Structure formats: C-alpha cells, structure tokens
Amino acid sequence: MQDLRAFVEEILGCDLSASIGIPDTNKAERQITEFLSTLKHLPTADLQRMIDLQWVVLAAGIGTRIDPSSQLNKNLDIWIGASNTLQLSRQHLPGTQSHIVVINPQMATRLNQLSQTEIDLWLGINRIMCIQPDPNGTGGALRAALTEIKNSTSEFIGVTFGDEPFLNQAMFVQTLVSHFIAQADITLCAKIPEVVEDKGGIFFDTDGKFCGTTEWYDMTQAEQSYMQENLKQGKAYTNTGITIIRRQAMIERIDKLKPHKNGTEYHHVDLIRLFYEDGLSTNVHVYRNQVVSGVNRWSNVLTGENMIYETNRQKLAQQGVRIDPSAQITLEDDTIQIGRGCHLSGKIHLDQKVVIGDYCRLDNVVLTGNCTVGDFVGLKNVTADDTIFEANPMGKSITKPILGLAVQSQIEDSKFNCVKVGHNVDLSSIQAFGTVIPPNISLKERVLGIPIKPKNWWFDLLVDSDYKPGIFDFGEKKHLPDWKKLRDHVRSHSENELIARSIRNVGLRQVTVQTVVDLLNLEQSNGTYITDQFTAEEIWGAIFEMVKLSTGKQDPYRTEKLAARQTAYQLIQQFQDQDLDWLEKLKLVIAGNLIDYSNTRVVNNLNHNPNYFEDSLQVALSSELSINCFRQFQEYIIKASPKRLVWLIDNDGESVFDMWFIEQLAELGHQVVVVGKKEPASNDTTLADLHEIASSPTFQKLRDQIQQYGQVTFITSGSVTIGTNLNQCTPEFANALLDADIVIAKGQGNFFTTQGLKKDIFYLLLSKGITAEESTGVIADRSKAIDGLILGYVPANIRLESTLKDYCQQQT
Incomplete structure (x- = not known):
C-alpha cells in the first residue's frame, strides 16, 4: 500500500x-x-x-x-x-x-x-x-x-x-x-x-x-x-x-x-x-471548511487577499520574522528560507528559491528567481530577479531607533536583474542588468550593466527587431572546444590589461578582478550563465563600467591614446604633402588603425623597427584592398552631390587620419556628423577626445568647418563599449542616423555592432583576429607589414547571411 x-x-x-x-x-x-x-x-x-x-x-x-x-x-x-x-x-x-x-x-x-x-x-x-x-x-x-x-x-x-x-x-x-x-x-x-x-x-x-x-x-x-x-x-x-x-x-x-x-x-x-x-x-x-468566494466583486477580492496575507504573516512570524500588521506578503513556496531577526513591511513578494539572511529589513520588495539577500541588508522599494546581495559583518549595533534594524547595506528605489551587489553599499535609484556592483560604494541615480533595448519610437526605424550589438552571443560558442578559453581570456585580459592599467594597489586590484570573475559566474534561475545571452561587446561594456566603479579610473588608456595621437600628428604631416588620390587616402585612413600603443604586437614591432608605423602606412598605399568597394564610395560620396554623412570613430590614434579625411569630405560640400564614445572604453575616441584633436594646430580648416560653416559636427553615440551599441543610442545620435544619407563606420568594433542598421553603410577596417576573419572572410597575411585592408559597402536593410567579402563580391 x-x-x-x-x-x-x-x-x-x-x-x-x-x-x-x-x-x-x-x-x-x-x-x-x-x-x-x-x-x-x-x-x-x-x-x-x-x-x-x-x-x-x-x-x-x-x-x-x-x-x-x-x-x-x-x-x-x-x-x-x-x-x-x-x-x-x-x-x-x-x-x-x-x-x-x-x-x-x-x-x-x-x-x-x-x-x-x-x-x-x-x-x-x-x-x-x-x-x-x-x-x-x-x-x-x-x-x-x-x-x-x-x-x-x-x-x-x-x-x-x-x-x-x-x-x-x-x-x-x-x-x-x-x-x-x-x-x-x-x-x-x-x-x-x-x-x-x-x-x-x-x-x-x-x-x-x-x-x-x-x-x-x-x-x-x-x-x-x-x-x-x-x-x-x-x-x-x-x-x-x-x-x-x-x-x-x-x-x-x-x-x-x-x-x-x-x-x-x-x-x-x-x-x-x-x-x-x-x-x-x-x-x-x-x-465543510470555509470557502472564500471568487473575484466576481471587489469585496470578494479584498476578503481573499486579506486571507492570503494573514496566512503568510502567521507563517513567517512562526519562523521568527517580525512582520508589520499591515504587511501584504505573497510567497511562491511555504518553505522560504529566511534568517533571524528580519523585519518585513509593506508589499512583499518572495519566490520559492529566495534565500534571506539574518537581520535584514525589507520594505516594499519583490524578489524573484535565484535571489539571495545576505546578512544586514536593507531593501526598500526594490525589485530584483536572479540577484545576489552580499552579506555584511555585524556592525556596532544590531538595532537603531525608528527603523529597527541597523543594516550595513542600504538599497532603495532600485531594480536589479542578474546582478551581484557587494557588501556595505549605499544605493539609491539604481537600475542594473547583468553586472556586478563592487563593495563599499555609494551610488545614486545610475543605469548600470548591459543596456536593454530602448523604448523609443525611433529604435525600430534604425535596426531590425533581432538586432544585437555583436556578431555572436557567448552562449553560441558553448559547443566549441575552446569555450573555457574564451571565458578565461575575458578574465585574463581584464586583469592583465584593463585592471592593471587602472589601479596599482594590490588589494584593490584583487577586489576588482573578483568583480569580473563574479560577472562571468553569475547564473540565472534556469542554470545558465547570464553572460551566455550577451555579445562580447556587451560584456566588455559592463566590465569597463565595473572597473571604473571599483577603481575610480575613468580613462585607463589615456596615456596610450595621447601617445598614439602625437604619433598620428607627426605622420599626417608627412603624408598630407604627398599627392595622393582618393583611393590612397582611404587606404591611409584604414591603415591608421595600426597606431595603437595598447596593442602588444604593435609595440613589439616598434621595438624591432622604430619606423614601423611610417613603413607600414607607406606599404598600405600600394597594397590591394582585400574587400574593394571603392567604386561605390566614389559614386555615392566622392563624385556625388552633397550628402549628410555620419562617421563612427574608432581608436584615438587613427582618429587623426579620420579628421584629415573628413576635412576633405566637407570641402566637397558634405555635412559630416562625427560620433565619439560617451565615456572612455578601451582606447576608443570619446566626444571629449574629438574636441581635443580638433583643437590641434593641424586642423585649423576643420575648426572653421565646425565653427564658421557648420559642416562638421561632433556628438556622442551614448555607447560605452567596443563599437557602437545601438541600444545605448542618445536621441541626438538616433536623429543623426535617421537623417543621414550614408554611414561610414571605422574599425572592427563598429562592423561587429552595427549590422542590421537600416542605412547605407561603408565599413573601413583592418581584419585582425578570428572573429573578424570569420565575419569578413578576410585572413590577413601577418608576414606582411600590413594586410587585410577592407573597404566594404552594405546597403540599407541588408542583413549579411555570409561574410562581408562574399556579399561585396556578389555585388561587383
């Protein structure tokens, strides 16, 4: 039986x-x-x-x-x-x-x-x-x-x-x-x-x-x-x-x-x-037991709700939880894990997998998925899903007047989704998704982590509904044998490059490294890593932000950017005196991406050959384009009537060559909107950097085009990652894109993140690395001083089903 x-x-x-x-x-x-x-x-x-x-x-x-x-x-x-x-x-x-x-x-x-x-x-x-x-x-x-x-x-x-x-x-x-x-x-x-x-x-x-x-x-x-x-x-x-x-x-x-x-x-x-x-x-x-009527009348709803709330208040009180008499508590499971001495008030919802530590104060809180609230955490007007709030050590006192509990982390008016929040924080009006907020920090009115699709009327006019800022999501690579190496690379590059440049203090450096490790290990309630659903560019955007929060260093590549900029100023003086045709100028602008003092391979080449940059750029002038859409560039821009162009800037050093070329486009009558990053991300050019570059004596003509004639304008995309994450579009940038006839995107990052843009777009880049090789179809010959120069063209509303090279060859 x-x-x-x-x-x-x-x-x-x-x-x-x-x-x-x-x-x-x-x-x-x-x-x-x-x-x-x-x-x-x-x-x-x-x-x-x-x-x-x-x-x-x-x-x-x-x-x-x-x-x-x-x-x-x-x-x-x-x-x-x-x-x-x-x-x-x-x-x-x-x-x-x-x-x-x-x-x-x-x-x-x-x-x-x-x-x-x-x-x-x-x-x-x-x-x-x-x-x-x-x-x-x-x-x-x-x-x-x-x-x-x-x-x-x-x-x-x-x-x-x-x-x-x-x-x-x-x-x-x-x-x-x-x-x-x-x-x-x-x-x-x-x-x-x-x-x-x-x-x-x-x-x-x-x-x-x-x-x-x-x-x-x-x-x-x-x-x-x-x-x-x-x-x-x-x-x-x-x-x-x-x-x-x-x-x-x-x-x-x-x-x-x-x-x-x-x-x-x-x-x-x-x-x-x-x-x-x-x-x-x-x-x-x-x-024969009590039957509470359904929801045919609001009075029935009131009776039924009160029954549920009273039952849950009694359950939690029996577990040693202090409950306000008017608290409206709903539980997904009767076996909720909640620690000693907690105090709940207001409207509370706790999912079945929620775990709450000791001496926590919750007031108007919704916790869903795998949420863990550590000891001595205070949450007020907070919604969280698959989020961890780190535990705090006991302070001088457990209680205080009025509020009852002396919590060590106080978080108010905030929303978290797949986030880890460090201990001893003071957070107010925070929206965070897919990130780690470091310990011992105070923040107010911030949007952190992975940007979500904006709720703006113009977004669907810019991109397809399946737009994502990158070539692949991390989870798409799980089947590959080097899946673990991909994750390890993110950690090692963060630690040895980004974090090493940002902070010297060993203790703080370890705390910062741990935030990256925590992000990579964050899991959703379905057991998958949160990073599985994000592109590499999105993940790096979150990491750049986390490192800034942890270290306070806003622009860790500043030194290398300035060095690249000074080198570019010197090189542009040499090349602008040459009688170059438009194709050669474009090759020079593409090859300018080499001027990067943060790239170990480039630095090694310089150590072997102090004239590496000059020699490579000179070779570029006579090199063949691996993808050659110069005919379209000449037809739609060089020989065309004045157009409204949007130019997406890439690295700081090559931006000097971009400015030189943009001056000449403006002389043709084109209106050019030049777009930089909102904040520093790697060695990419920010809006502030654009204004610094334009202030150089080299660009007097450009300043006139900006100040006197309004032919050239600088704006920010709003993006804070490699490439241009269109989910972070500022209204100004969105308007510029909608108004543009043609977009010119520099660098690999912009190629990876702007596919699906509903605008005619020229891609100017060097093919470097596996992702670029697989998506462009161009494998550069590393035995050459420079190779893999790409000038691609993709009309509006075209989604690449194969490589950029295959598509461009089909159009010629």
Missing part, C-alpha cells in the same frame, strides 16, 4: 495527509486508506489514466461586476503577488495533465498580440487554450473544449473556474477522494452556504440519491421553500461548480444539455441529472 500511495501522491503532486485538509488525523487516514483501496487492483497504466484528471478551467467570463467596461479582465488582470487570478485558480489542481483553459474571443485577440513568453506569463504554463465563441454558459465552455476533451487519455475530466483564486488544495483533494470512494461517474463539490437565494441548490431523490442541482431562478416555489427550510436546519448545500466527470459519458451527453436564461446559457452541472436519469452513479461531496 505504501508503494501505491507514493505513486498516487507523485501523480497528484501532493502529500495526501497534508493536503486533504481534515483536522482529525485518524479520520483523514481512514479516508485515504479507503481511497487507495479502490485503486489497488488497477495496473499502473490504468491507475494513472484513472486518477490523473484532465482539468478544464473555465475562464471565459467577462467580469462586468469587476469592471463594467470589461477592459479589465477578472481572470488575467487581477494580480496577487506574481500570479494573476487564473494562475492562482490553477495552482492546486491535482494531476500532471495540461489544463484545458477556455477563454473568450476578446481575451484571445489580446493574447495574440503577445509573444509566447508573455502568454505564458498571463496564462501560466502547461495548458491548452480553447476559445468559447459565444457567452453561452459553462456547458457552452465544455462544448468549446470538446475537441481537446476527446483527445484526452484521462478517464475523468475535472471542471473548475479561472476566477476562483482563493480555493485551497483540500477542496480539490477531498472531492477527488470522495469521487473514487463512491466509485462515481460524476461528482459535484458542494458547500454549506450562508444564504440560499441566487445559489444553485443540491437535491436528492426519495431514496437519498443525489439527483441534480437547480439554480435559484429555475426552482419552483416548493423547491425554494425546501432550500430555505434546510438552511435553518443546517442541511442546505449549494453548488460550487467544481465537478469530476467520466469523460466518455460526458461526451455522449453534452449535446443533450437544455438552455437556461431565455435560451442563452447551458450549465455543465445539468450533466448530473442526465447521468442520474441514465442510471449512472452520481455523487456529491460537501466541503
């Missing part, structure tokens, strides 16, 4: 002793034993088919008492914690079968406008959706679901409602147990009412056999009097609508239902009388 019980409990998804809801333990066990005895003769396959009900959830009601306009749907739009009415109504249904959810056409139209993820959020998972075309009652709802009911393999179906979020598990378990003990073909769950008017009454024949239920307005005067008299004697029972029905018998009789209410409604409970009349076994189970 124990094996049978374990199998049944696994199918039903509950512990029968805990779920049956009968206070008398002996009585509860007797009923469970009797229930199991009716099943013990069944083979395993038949057993599962018998007890694993296919539930039909009737959720097509409009709910005009909740909202007369019916804009607010009582099944979908009333949320209690992280679940709406429909999901709460489904939470206690026993069994493993998908629920058949019957909705109305208005709901279907609304859901069709959502993504599958959003539909799952509103309806819940593990369900089959059916549409009831006409509001013709619960019998009409079963008819709408008839195709799915016929496809079911279950012996019995269960019928319940999507607007009953306050029914507890015992009601369903008791009804199911009673159904099998009675060996019934149909069982109705009834309750003991406070009034009988406007209710569906339960009626028995002269032999005491359950023969059906009748709505108050369908009763005869004698039947109404019978109900009222029974109410006085405590013998009146009314219909809850929750029903268990033998599936095939229901299918055979569903078309025999007669209409009510002037022929507009069919009631599924009328099947009871049909079963009775045909000699099938009918059963009624009277649920």
Whole structure:
C-alpha cells in the first residue's frame, strides 16, 4: 500500500495527509486508506489514466461586476503577488495533465498580440487554450473544449473556474477522494452556504440519491421553500461548480444539455441529472471548511487577499520574522528560507528559491528567481530577479531607533536583474542588468550593466527587431572546444590589461578582478550563465563600467591614446604633402588603425623597427584592398552631390587620419556628423577626445568647418563599449542616423555592432583576429607589414547571411 500511495501522491503532486485538509488525523487516514483501496487492483497504466484528471478551467467570463467596461479582465488582470487570478485558480489542481483553459474571443485577440513568453506569463504554463465563441454558459465552455476533451487519455475530466483564486488544495483533494470512494461517474463539490437565494441548490431523490442541482431562478416555489427550510436546519448545500466527470459519458451527453436564461446559457452541472436519469452513479461531496468566494466583486477580492496575507504573516512570524500588521506578503513556496531577526513591511513578494539572511529589513520588495539577500541588508522599494546581495559583518549595533534594524547595506528605489551587489553599499535609484556592483560604494541615480533595448519610437526605424550589438552571443560558442578559453581570456585580459592599467594597489586590484570573475559566474534561475545571452561587446561594456566603479579610473588608456595621437600628428604631416588620390587616402585612413600603443604586437614591432608605423602606412598605399568597394564610395560620396554623412570613430590614434579625411569630405560640400564614445572604453575616441584633436594646430580648416560653416559636427553615440551599441543610442545620435544619407563606420568594433542598421553603410577596417576573419572572410597575411585592408559597402536593410567579402563580391 505504501508503494501505491507514493505513486498516487507523485501523480497528484501532493502529500495526501497534508493536503486533504481534515483536522482529525485518524479520520483523514481512514479516508485515504479507503481511497487507495479502490485503486489497488488497477495496473499502473490504468491507475494513472484513472486518477490523473484532465482539468478544464473555465475562464471565459467577462467580469462586468469587476469592471463594467470589461477592459479589465477578472481572470488575467487581477494580480496577487506574481500570479494573476487564473494562475492562482490553477495552482492546486491535482494531476500532471495540461489544463484545458477556455477563454473568450476578446481575451484571445489580446493574447495574440503577445509573444509566447508573455502568454505564458498571463496564462501560466502547461495548458491548452480553447476559445468559447459565444457567452453561452459553462456547458457552452465544455462544448468549446470538446475537441481537446476527446483527445484526452484521462478517464475523468475535472471542471473548475479561472476566477476562483482563493480555493485551497483540500477542496480539490477531498472531492477527488470522495469521487473514487463512491466509485462515481460524476461528482459535484458542494458547500454549506450562508444564504440560499441566487445559489444553485443540491437535491436528492426519495431514496437519498443525489439527483441534480437547480439554480435559484429555475426552482419552483416548493423547491425554494425546501432550500430555505434546510438552511435553518443546517442541511442546505449549494453548488460550487467544481465537478469530476467520466469523460466518455460526458461526451455522449453534452449535446443533450437544455438552455437556461431565455435560451442563452447551458450549465455543465445539468450533466448530473442526465447521468442520474441514465442510471449512472452520481455523487456529491460537501466541503465543510470555509470557502472564500471568487473575484466576481471587489469585496470578494479584498476578503481573499486579506486571507492570503494573514496566512503568510502567521507563517513567517512562526519562523521568527517580525512582520508589520499591515504587511501584504505573497510567497511562491511555504518553505522560504529566511534568517533571524528580519523585519518585513509593506508589499512583499518572495519566490520559492529566495534565500534571506539574518537581520535584514525589507520594505516594499519583490524578489524573484535565484535571489539571495545576505546578512544586514536593507531593501526598500526594490525589485530584483536572479540577484545576489552580499552579506555584511555585524556592525556596532544590531538595532537603531525608528527603523529597527541597523543594516550595513542600504538599497532603495532600485531594480536589479542578474546582478551581484557587494557588501556595505549605499544605493539609491539604481537600475542594473547583468553586472556586478563592487563593495563599499555609494551610488545614486545610475543605469548600470548591459543596456536593454530602448523604448523609443525611433529604435525600430534604425535596426531590425533581432538586432544585437555583436556578431555572436557567448552562449553560441558553448559547443566549441575552446569555450573555457574564451571565458578565461575575458578574465585574463581584464586583469592583465584593463585592471592593471587602472589601479596599482594590490588589494584593490584583487577586489576588482573578483568583480569580473563574479560577472562571468553569475547564473540565472534556469542554470545558465547570464553572460551566455550577451555579445562580447556587451560584456566588455559592463566590465569597463565595473572597473571604473571599483577603481575610480575613468580613462585607463589615456596615456596610450595621447601617445598614439602625437604619433598620428607627426605622420599626417608627412603624408598630407604627398599627392595622393582618393583611393590612397582611404587606404591611409584604414591603415591608421595600426597606431595603437595598447596593442602588444604593435609595440613589439616598434621595438624591432622604430619606423614601423611610417613603413607600414607607406606599404598600405600600394597594397590591394582585400574587400574593394571603392567604386561605390566614389559614386555615392566622392563624385556625388552633397550628402549628410555620419562617421563612427574608432581608436584615438587613427582618429587623426579620420579628421584629415573628413576635412576633405566637407570641402566637397558634405555635412559630416562625427560620433565619439560617451565615456572612455578601451582606447576608443570619446566626444571629449574629438574636441581635443580638433583643437590641434593641424586642423585649423576643420575648426572653421565646425565653427564658421557648420559642416562638421561632433556628438556622442551614448555607447560605452567596443563599437557602437545601438541600444545605448542618445536621441541626438538616433536623429543623426535617421537623417543621414550614408554611414561610414571605422574599425572592427563598429562592423561587429552595427549590422542590421537600416542605412547605407561603408565599413573601413583592418581584419585582425578570428572573429573578424570569420565575419569578413578576410585572413590577413601577418608576414606582411600590413594586410587585410577592407573597404566594404552594405546597403540599407541588408542583413549579411555570409561574410562581408562574399556579399561585396556578389555585388561587383
């Protein structure tokens, strides 16, 4: 019998002793034993088919008492914690079968406008959706679901409602147990009412056999009097609508239902009388515990919510948590892990995987996914998902006046998603996604981490819906043998290059390195690394920001940038005196990317040959372009009527050559908007750097074009990473792109991050590294002084399906 019980409990998804809801333990066990005895003769396959009900959830009601306009749907739009009415109504249904959810056409139209993820959020998972075309009652709802009911393999179906979020598990378990003990073909769950008017009454024949239920307005005067008299004697029972029905018998009789209410409604409970009349076994189970009504009225919502909040307050208080009397707490699981001496107030929601340490203060907090709140953390008006708040050591005192607890980390008015927050922080008005906030820091009104797609009208005009700022997400490389090396490279390059340039203090350096390690190890609730969904450019953007926060060093490559800039000033003087044609000028502008003192290979070449830059640029003038779209460049820009151009700047040193070339484009009559970074990212040129470069005596003509003629303008993209993350677009940059005739993008980073831009775009870059080789199709010959020069052209609305080289060759 124990094996049978374990199998049944696994199918039903509950512990029968805990779920049956009968206070008398002996009585509860007797009923469970009797229930199991009716099943013990069944083979395993038949057993599962018998007890694993296919539930039909009737959720097509409009709910005009909740909202007369019916804009607010009582099944979908009333949320209690992280679940709406429909999901709460489904939470206690026993069994493993998908629920058949019957909705109305208005709901279907609304859901069709959502993504599958959003539909799952509103309806819940593990369900089959059916549409009831006409509001013709619960019998009409079963008819709408008839195709799915016929496809079911279950012996019995269960019928319940999507607007009953306050029914507890015992009601369903008791009804199911009673159904099998009675060996019934149909069982109705009834309750003991406070009034009988406007209710569906339960009626028995002269032999005491359950023969059906009748709505108050369908009763005869004698039947109404019978109900009222029974109410006085405590013998009146009314219909809850929750029903268990033998599936095939229901299918055979569903078309025999007669209409009510002037022929507009069919009631599924009328099947009871049909079963009775045909000699099938009918059963009624009277649920004798409290039944809280559904959400037909706001007063019912208030009663039900208060019941949930009071239950949860009591549960947590028994675990040693201090709860404000008015706290509105919802829990996804009764086994929430919460430490000593915590204080909860306001509106609180805690998911089942949330862990809270000791002496924490939570006020108006929503924690979902894998959230861990360490010791002595205070959260107020905070929403967090898959986030870790580091624990703090105990301070001088555990408590303080007014607020009660003397927390060491105070975080207010903030939202976190896949974040690790260090200890001893003071954060206010922070929005963070996919990042690590270092310890011992105070921040206010910041947006941190991976930029999300902006909610602006112009964004969809700029890029495709599947735009991502990079060639690949990290998770796409998991199948490769060098997957671990890719992650290790991010750590080692951060430590040995970026962080080493940013801070000398060994202790602080280790703290900063740890933030990078923590970012790479951050996991989502589904067990995947958060970095799996991000491109390399997005990850580096987060790391640049984290290192700045940890070290305070805003521009760690400043020295190398200035050195590259000075070298470029000297070189441009040599080359601008040569009689170069436009193609040679373009080659020089592309080759200028070599001027990079932060590149170890470049520095080694300089050590072997002090004239490395000059020699390489001279070789570039006579080199062939590996991708040659000069014909288009000449046609659309050099020989064209004046255009509005947007020029995306790359590295600081090569920007000097860019400025020299931009001067000449402006002389042709073109308007040029030059776009730099918002803040330092590697050795890329910022908006401030652009103004510094333009102030050089070398660029007097450029300054006139800026100041006197307005032909050249400097702006920032808003991006703070390698390349140009269009998710960080400033409105000014977006407007410049929308207004542009052509975009000119310099460097690999801009090539990686601007694919899908809905503008004609020229790519000027050197192919360096595996990602560039795979995406451009150009493998540079490293034995040469310089190779892999690319001048590519991609028209607007073209998404590269192969390499840039393949595409450009097809167009020539």
